[in-house]
Amino acid sequence: MTDNSPLRVAIVGAGPSGFYAAGQLLAVPDPEFAVDLYDRLPTPYGLVRSGVAPDHPKIKSVTRAYDKTTRHERFRFFGHVDLGVDINRRQLLERYHVVLYTIGTSIDKRLGIPGEDLRGSHAATEFVAWYNGHPDHCGLEIDLQAKQAVVVGAGNVALDVARMLALAPAELACTDTADHAIEVLGSSGIEEITVLARRGPLQAAFTNPELLEMGELERGDVEIVGGELDELSAVALQEADKTRRRNVEILQEYAARPSTGKPITVRFRFLASPVELLGDERGHVRAVRVENNEIVARDDGSLAARGTGRLDEIPAQLVFRSIGYTGQPVDDIPFDARRGLICNDAGRVTDETGAHQIGEYVSGWIKRGPSGVIGTNKKDAQDTVTKILKDAAAGRLNEPVADDIDAMIAAHAEHAVTWEGWQAIDAIETAAGGASDPVRPRIKLTEWDALREAARGAAAGRSVR
Numbered sequence: 422m423t424d425n426s427p428l429r430v431a432i433v434g435a436g437p438s439g440f441y442a443a444g445q446l447l448a449v450p451d452p453e454f455a456v457d458l459y460d461r462l463p464t465p466y467g468l469v470r471s472g473v474a475p476d477h478p479k480i481k482s483v484t485r486a487y488d489k490t491t492r493h494e495r496f497r498f499f500g501h502v503d504l505g506v507d508i509n510r511r512q513l514l515e516r517y518h519v520v521l522y523t524i525g526t527s528i529d530k531r532l533g534i535p536g537e538d539l540r541g542s543h544a545a546t547e548f549v550a551w552y553n554g555h556p557d558h559c560g561l562e563i564d565l566q567a568k569q570a571v572v573v574g575a576g577n578v579a580l581d582v583a584r585m586l587a588l589a590p591a592e593l594a595c596t597d598t599a600d601h602a603i604e605v606l607g608s609s610g611i612e613e614i615t616v617l618a619r620r621g622p623l624q625a626a627f628t629n630p631e632l633l634e635m636g637e638l639e640r641g642d643v644e645i646v647g648g649e650l651d652e653l654s655a656v657a658l659q660e661a662d663k664t665r666r667r668n669v670e671i672l673q674e675y676a677a678r679p680s681t682g683k684p685i686t687v688r689f690r691f692l693a694s695p696v697e698l699l700g701d702e703r704g705h706v707r708a709v710r711v712e713n714n715e716i717v718a719r720d721d722g723s724l725a726a727r728g729t730g731r732l733d734e735i736p737a738q739l740v741f742r743s744i745g746y747t748g749q750p751v752d753d754i755p756f757d758a759r760r761g762l763i764c765n766d767a768g769r770v771t772d773e774t775g776a777h778q779i780g781e782y783v784s785g786w787i788k789r790g791p792s793g794v795i796g797t798n799k800k801d802a803q804d805t806v807t808k809i810l811k812d813a814a815a816g817r818l819n820e821p822v823a824d825d826i827d828a829m830i831a832a833h834a835e836h837a838v839t840w841e842g843w844q845a846i847d848a849i850e851t852a853a854g855g856a857s858d859p860v861r862p863r864i865k866l867t868e869w870d871a872l873r874e875a876a877r878g879a880a881a882g883r884s885v886r
């Protein structure tokens with residue numbers, strides 16, 4: 422292409438990684454890029470909307486920075502367009518110089534133990550999506566008449582789940598938790614929540630502010646089981662990073678606290694792995710059988726959990742597995758099933774043999790795996806954008822054969838929601854939140870039809886440029 426038109430970029434996935442990459446590419450003066458940001462949902466922001474806990478509104482305010490990007494004249498949003506369903510990889514490569522996948526890792530890792538599919542056993546990912554009003558998950562049935570819950574995993578998602586189960590109705594009432602979840606969580610009968618960690622306090626993946634919040638619950642006392650450091654961890658503590666050392670301090674302080682008689686006990690149980698979920702005669706989970714672990718050193722010096730053969734049971738009518746996310750293959754994009762990621766070499770998509778796929782890039786969790794906080798994706802996007810710029814300078818971008826993007830959308834995704842469509846959804850949600858008592862940031866539309874209808878309200882101002 423020898424004309425001076427901007428290089429066309431399709432970014433697939435409108436979460437933090439997609440927005441950071443869009444902003445960074447639009448800021449490049451030469452060559453100029455025009456960015457079309459696609460998402461399968463009619464709403465933008467990915468996990469900021471459907472993953473970040475509703476009682477963490479400050480974290481969600483990062484969307485203000487993303488909104489600045491949308492005001493750029495070379496930016497467009499096409500929501501409600503599903504790659505691999507409405508449009509495909511080949512169609513994008515025919516029309517764009519760069520196709521960047523920022524689709525995240527959307528499904529849960531499974532425990533792989535008997536009883537995992539009993540009723541009352543859920544993926545944390547689904548529960549999180551449910552309380553955040555994700556339209557694919559609004560029908561999830563969570564039985565909060567349960568008295569005892571177990572959350573498997575010692576990461577921040579496990580803490581989000583445990584905290585959401587413990588929040589008082591008044592604490593939820595002023596958040597953007599989906600209405601269906603406020604109703605169910607508000608009438609919860611939960612008395613005990615066990616956060617189950619297979620290793621010890623030093624190896625927990627929590628971050629400090631999130632762990633501190635657990636000690637400030639209006640309705641919950643914290644209790645620690647198995648929190649003493651084993652000999653290997655006590656040595657490793659000296660070399661551990663600040664976050665892990667502080668986690669140990671916080672947990673030690675929790676262990677020394679007396680119960681204050683609050684209605685809910687949040688118990689951190691260390692050094693135990695679930696080996697089976699036990700069911701009752703109705704096929705509903707009734708307990709988690711766990712094997713107690715000890716810490717052992719691997720050959721590389723890292724500390725792992727090893728089962729001791731000692732088993733016991735934790736009564737639980739509700740179980741959430743929260744042991745990390747994994748990606749799903751989309752269309753025929755090369756996928757590393759073992760790692761659950763798109764095959765890539767530091768951001769350049771490769772095939773299974775490692776050969777670069779010209780014009781295709783990846784960023785965020787689907788590039789590196791599900792780790793880090795939202796801001797981690799800014800640097801990650803920058804690394805991929807640097808590769809794109811290098812390839813552009815070397816004349817190694819994709820050579821599109823067509824530029825009829827509008828016609829592609831009209832033919833294959835005429836239901837696409839533009840930025841104006843999202844703004845119409847946003848206006849309805851925020852107006853409803855402002856009118857509620859107490860005031861809430863928004864009341865989310867949680868059904869596909871309601872989202873589509875709200876977006877259609879913007880049809881007058883809508884254009885596919």
Ligand code: NAP
Pocket residue numbers: 532573574575576577578579581618619620624625626627628631694695743744745746791792793794
């Ligand atoms: P994570 O931080 O990777 O934690 C996963 C936990 O699952 C680890 O404790 C891990 O233990 C455990 N685990 C893995 N396989 C297991 C198994 N088979 N049996 C028992 N336990 C197992 O993942 P996450 O909690 O899903 O969070 C993902 C990312 O999002 C993290 O970077 C997190 O910090 C971030 N996040 C941040 C916030 C926030 O900033 N407020 C909120 C939510 C999420 P091992 O260490 O022993 O493998």
